[in-house]
Amino acid sequence: MAPRHTHPGKRPAVSQLSTAQIEKLSHYQLDSPSLPQTPPGSSTPSRTGSPASSNGFLSASGRVPPWWLQWAINPYVALKLLATPVVLYFNWKLVTPYVAPDLPNPFAPIFLLSGYIADSKPEQPRYAKSYNDLIFLAYYIVFFSFVREYLAIKVSRPVARYFGLRKEGKIVRFAEQFYALVYFAFFGAWGYFSYWLQQLIVLVLGLEKPRKDYNMLVAHHFITLWLVGWSYFLNMTIIGSAVYMSMDIPDAFFAASKLLNYIQWERAKMVAFGTFIGVWTYFRHYLNFKMLWSVWYESHLAPEDSKQWNWSAGTYLVSWLPTFVFVSIFALQMLNLFWYWLIWKILIKAIITRTADDERSDDEDEDEPTANEKHD
Structure with missing residues (x-):
């Protein structure tokens, strides 16, 4: 039987490890895009990431598409x-x-x-x-x-x-x-x-x-796709581009703050998060309300020959569609306000406890242990 305790600064030799320990080490220390082969009769270890399994690449849920x-x-x-x-x-x-x-x-x-x-x-x-x-x-x-x-x-x-x-x-x-x-x-x-x-x-x-707000995220994607699709059909591509701009630019700042959080650069993370809140407020709320105002009050400025449903001419802007677009953008704004509330919860917590963690995330520290934590 392999020894259970080794020198803390050294890894046990392969010859000293049991089959189960070898499987654990090869699974959790793998950096290549394919999983190791397992001994005959053993089961393939599960993964949470997306690199390849022996039969193909896995999603985060462990499924092979x-x-x-x-x-x-x-x-x-x-x-x-x-x-x-x-x-x-x-x-x-x-x-x-x-x-x-x-x-x-x-x-x-x-x-x-x-x-x-x-x-x-x-x-x-x-x-x-x-x-x-x-x-x-x-x-x-x-x-x-x-x-x-x-x-x-x-x-x-x-x-x-x-x-x-x-x-x-x-x-x-x-x-x-x-x-x-x-x-x-x-x-x-x-x-x-x-x-x-x-x-x-x-x-x-x-x-x-998945995060805690998974359903909200799915709804957000569907509403955005819905809006951009209609902007394409209604020849309102400027609105579709504006929706993308208001959604995407703040996410770059949020991703930067999250990366700094993962590598534990605390001061840089707080600066990036504060910048993100300002950018988010401007793009996802101020500009979104500007779009709502424009759809409600400026739709009449569209050319008269476009205000008809004519498939051959590529015009579909009938009288009820501006209201339809307004309701869709308003629904998107409601989702933005939900996330805005979570953002301010993080900020208030950061001021009180001097830590800023994403309220949407599950506890990532309760993940599978590493090889060094698992093998005994």
Whole structure:
């Protein structure tokens, strides 16, 4: 039998460990994207993160999605899907001029905008609605899923371990906030059209560990997607872009404060959190009320020829739709006020106790112990 006590500064030799101890060590100290093989007859250990199992990549809930959704959590599958149309596009570009010079490239709409209006100004290009927009949208959902999972596996996990995080639950949370910071800070302007659909896939597959406000978060995503979809159909894309701006920019500051919290930089965390509250107040409340005012009082300024339901002309702004949009934005504001109340609870607690913890999160310290805590 393997000895139960070893020198505190040394790990026991592999030959001294029991089979169960080897499984525990290999499971909890794994940094590669695939789990170790287990001895015959033993069960595969469970994980809370999203790196791969022996049969495929797992979501945070431990489920393996069906084969047609593997791209959502496996960056290598997503990369293959992303590269295929690009390769086909350039093959077409190189070969077709010698065969059929005037034949349009059928692979371009997959990752390039379609429906360009010929008489629009080159410096201000305009695009008509097209069914190809759905293909374009799907491509970039896969793209941002790839970015998310690649950052989680190859960047955020090593960074988390560098700063001393060992519990799997905190590493998963760190990866979520790391991606949020990167996305909102760098990809927000480019990725507005696909982020919320990708987030719905994240919620459905359980790629993130649920918080206490999980139902509120799902409602928030659906309402936002609803609003942006209608802004597309009603030719009110400025409102849709404004909704994204008001939602996304504060989240970058929140993600930064959460990352500082995980690595326990207390003073920097408090400064970042105070900045976040100011940014949140301006974007998610002041600007949101400005949008409500605009929808209620300025809808009449829309061109008269757009105030009809005419599918062929692409105009759908009938008289009752502004009220419909107003109610949707108002519902979004109610959710924002709920989170605003939680934010102020955190701030008041921070002032009293000098600690700032996210009220929405489950107790992440009650996570699975690390290898050093488990093996005996």
